[in-house]
Amino acid sequence: MEYLIKNAIIVDAKSDHHLQKRDILIENGIITNIDSTIKVSDKSKVIELVNLHVSAGWFDSSISFGEPGFEERETIANGLKTAAYSGFTDIILNTNTNPVPDNKGAIRFIKSNGDKAATSIHPAGTFTQSADGEHLAELFDMSQDGAVSFFDYKKPIKNPNLLKIGLQYTQRFDAIVQSFPLEASISPKGIVNEHINSTQLGLKGVPSLSETLQISRDLAILEYSGGRLHIPTISTSKSVALIRDAKKNGLNVTCSVAAHNLYLTDDELHSFDTSYKLTPPLRTKEDIKALIKGVKDGTIDMVTSDHNPIDVENKNLEFDHASYGSIGLESCFGTILSKLDLETAINALTKQSQFNLKSSGVEKGSIASLTLFNPSIEWTFSTSDILSTSHNAAMLGKKLTGRAYGIFNNKKLALHKL
Structure with missing residues (x-):
């Protein structure tokens, strides 16, 4: 036609x-x-x-739906429709499903369930078997069947030797390893940003140190081993500085930031609305300023919606017990453009090539x-604007x-x- x-x-x-x-x-x-x-x-x-x-198609590097295993949160079909209406031609599907995609059969299942949609789906595979952090998954086989990166969703790689081996091994087929920036032992029970608000509200904190300590370690391993490392959804000013220096030193590292971390601070926590229970947590105005600067100067390669639908049963709980995550596809562009100029925003949304995906221009x-x-x-983002099956939206009312x-x-x- x-x-x-x-x-x-x-x-x-x-x-x-x-x-x-x-x-x-x-x-x-x-x-x-x-x-x-x-x-x-x-x-x-x-x-x-x-x-x-009109611009080249937008790309989102961190999307969760639910299928397989959590279809009540979001099916692949509805998720891809939501992504298309939200402006995204390409998305990477995260590995927080049941079962997790740790083999080529699981990668084929995801691709086959999205092959007729307007939005192209690109699965991530887990970095370790069953995402348990113990043994490498079938990385090469999954890459041959379409896995574009390897990530145990929002789980830090605890074993530094495993990260080293993974970075060395994946060089053979030019694959990307994702390492979530969290040293959990620094904040074993933390759930929000460690700052004035966490103290006032009596909520256990996650210090910025927990993020920067992990990033420092991972960058040191990358410098030793080589390979390609992606650090998803950074949230602190010190993280921006560390990655900026690493890029200046020639390390092959990319990173992203979640759109809501460019807009919302931990002041939102005073409502005790569990839509604001996120990982990484909402931080401070000073962190937002550094993150925006990082996007503008290219230190931060891409902005993601970090879309993560959660069913009511796991969100409408006491703050301590609720699951982490917010939907974000529908509000993503409006959130970004509220903080960045148009050309910077479009540049941050069109970085498919960072994940070896072809990007067509307007030519x-x-x-x-x-x-x-x-x-x-x-x-103003309202419930009537939500296209997702789940309604856990941190940007509601903004x-x-x-x-x-x-x-x-x-x-x-x-x-x-x-």
């Missing part, structure tokens, strides 16, 4: 049409023409939306993998700027009626 995107401002620094208003013609999934005005036949589907902007002859959005709309219309990807158009 032929699609014509009308009067769209292109946001793609690598494109000859950057920040220009253009028509974009798509035929059989390929961008065949970009011009100030394009005339087409009556058979073409014309897409014309208010203040329409004639390219595969059409595009996100359609309105960057100026101001709105005023946001910018919203996705949807995507064109995999020869499919997925538009959300705002």
Whole structure:
């Protein structure tokens, strides 16, 4: 089918049409023409939306759904629909399922369940068997079947020798190891940021030291072993400084930050709303300033929604006993654009190549993998905006700027009626 995107401002620094208003013609999934005005036949589907902007498709490096094992939280089908309507053409699915994906059969299952969606799903495989931290999983076999990185979801790699061996081994097939930045022994029962608020509220704290200590160790191992290391969802100013120095020294390290850690501080905890029980925890205004600077100067490679649906039975509990996590796909772009300028935001959302994934630009002859959005709309995130099955949303009630219309990807158009 032929699609014509009308009067769209292109946001793609690598494109000859950057920040220009253009028509974009798509035929059989390929961008065949970009011009100030394009005339087409009556058979073409014309897409014309208010203040329409188009960029290369957005990428989210940390997504959880539930299936298999926790379908009541989110199925793969509904999760991918939510991702598409939220502007994401590509997502990495985390390993917090039951069973965990620690073999090639599990990777094939995930890919086959998402192969007909507009949003492309890229599974992570566990770093260790059963994600138990003891023995390496079938890393090579999983990579051959489509696993794009290896991660025991939100579990630190306790054994430094295991991380060293994993980084050395994965160099043979250019794979990425993810290491969650938490030295848990520093805060064995901590659940929120260790600061004034944790003391006032009587909640056990997680000091920033628990994050930076793990990062320091992991960077030292990376320097020794080589390989490719990704540090997901950093949250402290010292973490930014450590990774900035490591990159200057030539280490092959990337990192991400969760969108809500750019917006929310631990002041939110006074409500005792368990939607704010997150890992890593919400930190301070000073940390937010450093994280935003890190995104702007490229120290932080990408921003993720860190979407993690949790069923009511595990969220509507006393704060100490509730599960960690918040959904974030629907509010992700609005959260980011409330804190960053448009070009920086789009750059932070289009870093597929960091995970060896192909990224198509907005150019004639390219595969059409595009996100359609309105960057100026101001709105308040409410329950009616939630597309996910679960409703544990830390950004509920927050005023946001910018919203996705949807995507064109995999020869499919997925538009959300705002």
